[in-house]
Amino acid sequence: MSEGPGTRYETWRALALWGEEEEAAALEVIRSRSLFRYYGPDLRHRTEAFEAAFSDVAGVAHTVAVSSGTAALTAAMIGLGIPPGAEVIVPAVTFVGSVGAVVAARGVPVFAEVDDSLTLDPASLEERITERTWGVMPVHLANVAADMGPITQVARRHGLRVIEDAAQAAGVGYRGRPVGGLGDAGAFSFQLDKNITAGEGGAVTVTDADVYDRVARYQDQGGQFTTSKGATRGTADSPPFIGTNLRMTELTAAILSAQLPRLVPMCRRLRDVARQVRAETADLPVRWRRLPDEDGSGGDLTLFLGSRLEARGFVADLNAAGIPAHTLYQGQPVTANRAVREGRTPWGVEWQRPPRLRTSEGLLGRSVTIGLGAAMTDEDVDALVTAFRKAHPRQERSETPT
Known part of the structure; x- marks a missing residue:
């Protein structure tokens, strides 16, 4: 890279x-x-x-x-x-x-x-x-x-x-x-x-x-x-x-x-890459997404920042360094979709407007996902870690995202 x-x-x-x-x-x-x-x-x-x-x-x-x-x-x-x-x-x-x-x-x-x-x-x-x-x-x-x-x-x-x-x-x-x-x-x-x-x-x-x-x-x-x-x-x-x-x-x-014979080895490789990145940034105050079973993960690097603005800035800095990163679904829950919000189906309006799900909105909006590719080289992983360490805000924050 x-x-x-x-x-x-x-x-x-x-x-x-x-x-x-x-x-x-x-x-x-x-x-x-x-x-x-x-x-x-x-x-x-x-x-x-x-x-x-x-x-x-x-x-x-x-x-x-x-x-x-x-x-x-x-x-x-x-x-x-x-x-x-x-x-x-x-x-x-x-x-x-x-x-x-x-x-x-x-x-x-x-x-x-x-x-x-x-x-x-x-x-x-x-x-x-x-x-x-x-x-x-x-x-x-x-x-x-x-x-x-x-x-x-x-x-x-x-x-x-x-x-x-x-x-x-x-x-x-x-x-x-x-x-x-x-x-x-x-x-x-x-x-x-x-x-x-x-x-x-x-x-x-x-x-x-x-x-x-x-x-x-x-x-x-x-x-x-x-x-x-x-x-x-x-x-x-x-x-x-x-x-x-x-x-x-x-x-x-x-x-x-x-492709089926490659599926499990590919997930294993990406899981190892994710673990390596987390290990090499362990000294930073990073709040990673909780993995209910890390051993079964298919390779995920998602973290939470302090605010939506901070998340957007981190994404921009990573992208500028050549690291693919984004906020899932542009930080919007599925209920932000107009048809979903208004209950509109081909047969008419089928449900009432759902309530705001503020915990989900807050977590999603402050999240940053770093893309991992199956063809990543060791050099790509090293470059990811370097860019991550340079771009991540270092100030301490509360331990639990809200």
């Missing part, structure tokens, strides 16, 4: 490691002329193979490959049997797709605070539960698992379904188990900046066979194609229903399959 303003290393993860394996996998499918997962002149069954391989990575019995992370969340809730109008508790700090999936499943989002892990606060979760609450959607944000122990304890105590939004956390673990298999269902994204990517794509992970069957049917026109051309799926006990098309293509599955 050369020094100077405007010079920076790339923060791509899976994309930085792309090479001949992806090219060969894509070319094989293209030459087969069989891009649809169920038939073609020379079908290679790459989607089916990807589902089996991803189940092994996620530690679950079943995976359903779908078209996006939002599709995965929607299909997961449909598979779990969400009733119309049921409430799903969502953390205030997340991508709008989490909310969009609840809406697509005809549920109603209810927003809870995050804590200093920037993931769902279990205490706030319990405060938001009403007689209308059906489920909770913990979000494993920026390659850090939510604190699933206390979250699932609250959920089980109240009989709630747990849908893990693991869109940003493929390969991440929590207390020795992969995310996506800790709740009733998990949902992953394979969009361009994710840990494995085909530009788009998603996966639903489940253990229960009946939930798997409903997810598989829902994303596949209700089961029209699951048993090949013309057949339908269902029994007298579980009759067919109308679904939609959220299927993954053979080309997407082939490209993703080429």
Whole structure:
């Protein structure tokens, strides 16, 4: 990494490691002329193979490959049997797709605070539960698992379904188990900046066979194609229903399959980089984001500054030194989105304006995330540490961010 303003290393993860394996996998499918997962002149069954391989990575019995992370969340809730109008508790700090999936499943989002892990606060979760609450959607944000122990304890105590939004956390673990298999269902994204990517794509992970069957049917026109051309799926006990098309293509599955062997080693390398940076700046008064399970993290460097202004200044100084840094979601919780704030869906206004979640706003606005890339060299890491030490405000502040 050369020094100077405007010079920076790339923060791509899976994309930085792309090479001949992806090219060969894509070319094989293209030459087969069989891009649809169920038939073609020379079908290679790459989607089916990807589902089996991803189940092994996620530690679950079943995976359903779908078209996006939002599709995965929607299909997961449909598979779990969400009733119309049921409430799903969502953390205030997340991508709008989490909310969009609840809406697509005809549920109603209810927003809870995050804590200093920037993931769902279990205490706030319990405060938001009403007689209308059906489920909770913990979000494993920026390659850090939510604190699933206390979250699932609250959920089980109240009989709630747990849908893990693991869109940003493929390969991440929590207390020795992969995310996506800790709740009733998990949902992953394979969009361009994710840990494995085909530009788009998603996966639903489940253990229960009946939930798997409903997810598989829902994303596949209700089961029209699951048993090949013309057949339908269902029994007298579980009759067919109308679904939609959220299927993954053979080309997407082939490209993703080429990356799976690199996923866990890449997360391990980025986790080691993050630990090195924290260790080499340990003499500074840095308030790092709390990691509910550092050993399972996929590599995160997020810290809290004293104010929004100070956070913006730190980002600017790092960027000027060639270090990619930003404040997540521009420092705005998902409730700052106008459509979310006003409850506007394709079917009209479905909920009242949510209250201000000031703890989440304060933490997010004062946070700074430093991007880590899968192709970072040791020189890049050294330059990051040097720039960090030079730019970080050194004055002492209170120990607990508010």
